[in-house]
Amino acid sequence: MNIKDILITGKANLQAYCDTLLELAADDPNIIAVTSDSRESGKLTPFADKYPNQIVEVGIAEQNLVGVSAGLASTGKKVFTTSPGCFLATRSLEQVKNDVAYSDYPVNLIGISAGVSYGALGSTHHSLHDVAALRAINNMTIVVPADNFETKEAIKAAAVSPKPFYIKIGKKNMPHLHAENETFIIGKASTILEGADVAFIACGETVYPTVEAAQLLNKEGISARVISMHTIKPLDADVIIKAAKECKAFISVEEHSINGGLGEACASVILEAGLSVPFKRMGIPDEETVAGSQTEILEHYGISASGLSDEAKRLIKQLKHLTNEKYELK
Amino acid sequence: MGKYSNEELQQKSVKYRLAMLKYIKMAKAGHTGGDLSSTDILNVLYNDVLNVSPANFGDPNRDRYIQSKGHAVEALYVVLADQGFYPETDLETMCKYKSPYVGHPTRKVNGIEFNTGGLGHGLSICAGLALAAKKDKAPYRVFTLIGDGELAEGSNWEAGMMASHYELDNLVAVLDHNTLQITGKNADVCNPHPIDEKWKAFGWQVVTVNGHNIAELREILNNTPIEKGKPTFVIANTIKGKGVSFMEGEKKWHHGVPTDEEYETAIKELESELI
Numbered sequence A: 001m002n003i004k005d006i007l008i009t010g011k012a013n014l015q016a017y018c019d020t021l022l023e024l025a026a027d028d029p030n031i032i033a034v035t036s037d038s039r040e041s042g043k044l045t046p047f048a049d050k051y052p053n054q055i056v057e058v059g060i061a062e063q064n065l066v067g068v069s070a071g072l073a074s075t076g077k078k079v080f081t082t083s084p085g086c087f088l089a090t091r092s093l094e095q096v097k098n099d100v101a102y103s104d105y106p107v108n109l110i111g112i113s114a115g116v117s118y119g120a121l122g123s124t125h126h127s128l129h130d131v132a133a134l135r136a137i138n139n140m141t142i143v144v145p146a147d148n149f150e151t152k153e154a155i156k157a158a159a160v161s162p163k164p165f166y167i168k169i170g171k172k173n174m175p176h177l178h179a180e181n182e183t184f185i186i187g188k189a190s191t192i193l194e195g196a197d198v199a200f201i202a203c204g205e206t207v208y209p210t211v212e213a214a215q216l217l218n219k220e221g222i223s224a225r226v227i228s229m230h231t232i233k234p235l236d237a238d239v240i241i242k243a244a245k246e247c248k249a250f251i252s253v254e255e256h257s258i259n260g261g262l263g264e265a266c267a268s269v270i271l272e273a274g275l276s277v278p279f280k281r282m283g284i285p286d287e288e289t290v291a292g293s294q295t296e297i298l299e300h301y302g303i304s305a306s307g308l309s310d311e312a313k314r315l316i317k318q319l320k321h322l323t324n325e326k327y328e329l330k
Numbered sequence B: 001m002g003k004y005s006n007e008e009l010q011q012k013s014v015k016y017r018l019a020m021l022k023y024i025k026m027a028k029a030g031h032t033g034g035d036l037s038s039t040d041i042l043n044v045l046y047n048d049v050l051n052v053s054p055a056n057f058g059d060p061n062r063d064r065y066i067q068s069k070g071h072a073v074e075a076l077y078v079v080l081a082d083q084g085f086y087p088e089t090d091l092e093t094m095c096k097y098k099s100p101y102v103g104h105p106t107r108k109v110n111g112i113e114f115n116t117g118g119l120g121h122g123l124s125i126c127a128g129l130a131l132a133a134k135k136d137k138a139p140y141r142v143f144t145l146i147g148d149g150e151l152a153e154g155s156n157w158e159a160g161m162m163a164s165h166y167e168l169d170n171l172v173a174v175l176d177h178n179t180l181q182i183t184g185k186n187a188d189v190c191n192p193h194p195i196d197e198k199w200k201a202f203g204w205q206v207v208t209v210n211g212h213n214i215a216e217l218r219e220i221l222n223n224t225p226i227e228k229g230k231p232t233f234v235i236a237n238t239i240k241g242k243g244v245s246f247m248e249g250e251k252k253w254h255h256g257v258p259t260d261e262e263y264e265t266a267i268k269e270l271e272s273e274l275i
């Protein structure tokens, strides 16, 4: 997209997921959705009505959910296991680890209403630890799509991949950040905006406020690069190293704990490449998460157009202080 | 007989239901159906059974109530306010920015013992508490409230097997058996029946009550254990959405929030039951 583009709101990524699954099932009877009293939260009721033989309901039992999914997948079925991210990723972690990842069966775990989508329902319903837990499991591909396009492409890629996936999606309507004809490759980050003063490496529903922050910064003459790091694992190290080399500051943005998520993954890549750059992890800090809606929570922790642009300016100033380089803010 | 007559408790239930709807409407969020089905159970527990109050909440010998079906938190918030744990008007902030009264129980709220909301945790916690009471020769009893959809979580059955093994007769599990979960009828989603025979086979004393009959609930919940050495499983037959006729037995009210018009109708119906 272009820095001056006006963002046009699409549907929820959750809806994009369900629409894609309906499309895929139209000519593939091997597609199976597996749910744990989650078909309504997962907007899968139309799928269940159209393909009653392609949905398996296990009741409110997430461990059983993932074990059953692994069994189904081992026979060649294309399984889309759909449950809130908070329960799917960690209630069933042992099943995810052993039955899916280590046994190497291509279950597609779709963590819905993820991050703080369930804002006011409180911390039991937030998934701020899913990426951290799953990153440590070998053989898991982790995708956190930013918009409808990335969601659709990720689901299509997962459907034909012989490997396990965790795809984390929210339920808020998301603006379009891509044109329909762009290429999408699992493991290759998408550059949403070019820029060289600050690099934002974001994922999921936080890419959009990051784009807004870039637009604010642009008005002040600061150019921001915005990368949608939709695949957290395997991580696109090249894009990270390039950003750390070319930009004056580096900010990771995620709807996840700052511990164990995208930010720490980026930091590892940068340090191991022998680079140094003013760096900040924007995410949910290690404290009892504030109560509120998704937007209120994200804003509270600075994940908003103004919060992120302020952070960028602070880091650039810090660089000026460190290097005595003449870098004036307009 | 406790502090209140059956009629007084029935009136309290009506007031609780009115208050729940009020705060759900204000918050534009809440698990309305499961709040209304569990109201009478919570009413009897807090007003007639549990020796829990703001004054003794620090006492290690207080009874323990852990709400396993944490989503029915509006019912719990209203009942705890009535017990004096905090002013009811605090609930005006429910689900709002920075409010401690979020959509599932947390220990930030006075009177709440555990953070629940992920289903299938209450019974294990209670088994631990009941076991501690046995070890310490402490007199307290332990109660939990479980949803019937929630019964699918394997942890319930793990705790169930263990509780009878340790003869935890100081433990009472109440099942809010409203026959519905989000997708629809329990029997269509993942059939849990026969519930009574399963818990009997797990070594529990099982009783079935009308979960909206105050007198029956008082009778059972004040007389546990029914059999020495066995934990008690109370199947409380309830109606999801109880008290508001257009919500009763309708799955859409699991977390439905009434429109202005629906709210007025609901309030009128409940108010007509006030004496």
Ligand SMILES: Cc1ncc(C[n+]2csc(CCOP(=O)(O)OP(=O)(O)O)c2C)c(N)n1
Residues within 6 Å of the ligand: A036, A037, A038, A060, A062, A087, A091, B031, B033, B034, B035, B037, B069, B071, B117, B118, B119, B120, B146, B147, B148, B149, B150, B151, B176, B178, B180, B181, B182, B240, B254
């Ligand atoms: C571990 C877990 N999985 C899923 C959910 C989402 N969820 C909340 S309430 C509910 C349905 C509960 O049905 P039931 O136990 O029958 O409760 P009630 O009818 O009393 O409201 C579900 C699936 C959850 N809170 N926790």
Ligand SMILES: [Mg+2]
Residues within 6 Å of the ligand: B147, B148, B149, B176, B177, B178, B179, B180, B181
């Ligand atoms: Mg139920």
